Amino acid sequence: MPELPEVETVRRMLESHVLGRVTRSVRLSSQKLRSSAIPAGFAKRLTGRRLLAARRHGKYLMIDWSDGLTLLSHLGMSGRWLFYPDQPPNHLEHVHLRVEFADGSRLWFQDPRRFGLLRLVPTERLDRDPSLALLGPDPIATPPTAEGLMEIARNTRIAVKNFLLDQRRLAGIGNIYASEILHRAAVDPRRRSGLLGEDEWRRIAAEIPAVLTEATERMGTTFSMYRTLWNEPGTYGDRLTVYDRAGEPCLICGTPIRRIVQGQRSTFFCPSCQAKRKGTKSRIPQPRRGGRPRRRPS
């Protein structure tokens, strides 16, 4: 579910509202997350620690605690960090981690599908963690250049949509924003990365941070699962130009948006704006203003 903008939204909220709090009790669910190696003593090691910083690389969130401890987390498809200053809900399913702070506030990690990750790592060894070690640059911390992308793409035959999803090349883009970026860059998602021209990479390089930043400003995109730290939906769904709009008119040219499957995942694009030609001088689609509200999250 969550891509860079959703994780960054949560990170900012942790930074502004949870920083400095000290843990009083920590409870782990017995239900195991798919990718978490949770060592014995997890809860005990986190007890009595002060939250010092919240960092992010790509879709990974890193929460630093006192005494050199970092909680590495990935939201997978359905993970949520939720903060309750006062009363937490009585019944909430799939809560894997419950942290209670000394002031009575609580921080929970919920993940119904259990594709997420929680791992407690010594801060100094974080960069050697297998999940982080292979990640490419974060496109917000290090905005990509046309030249850089072209270099990474040299000699690869992978479709550009799947290229954008590969976290070892760039860390943070997921299935929604890959489609959005390519639509705004006017590049056909099926094009082989190694065959794209410099002008196309230039447009892609510009749209990557543009789309991710705009989405972050709107606290991400909520279809169903994703929520902010305050359990609120993100509103970038109102700005999506192609994702989940199969059959609806392209906001630039009116051509019906198409859905195809690449790597067992949906890709949405405009067959006209993103015509499969090299060096096309297409108009760059602009984000829509206002527009009809998207489906309300449940």
Place this chain on the structure above:
DNA sequence: ATCCTATCCTGTAGGC
């Protein structure tokens, strides 16, 4: 090496 497929889970929407 590179690319692709299947798989891990639960919840929900839509067709009948």
Place this chain on the structure above:
DNA sequence: TGCCTACAGGATAGGA
């Protein structure tokens, strides 16, 4: 209403 299928924002092991 209920049953069934398809699909969902991700990463990754293993095979071609």
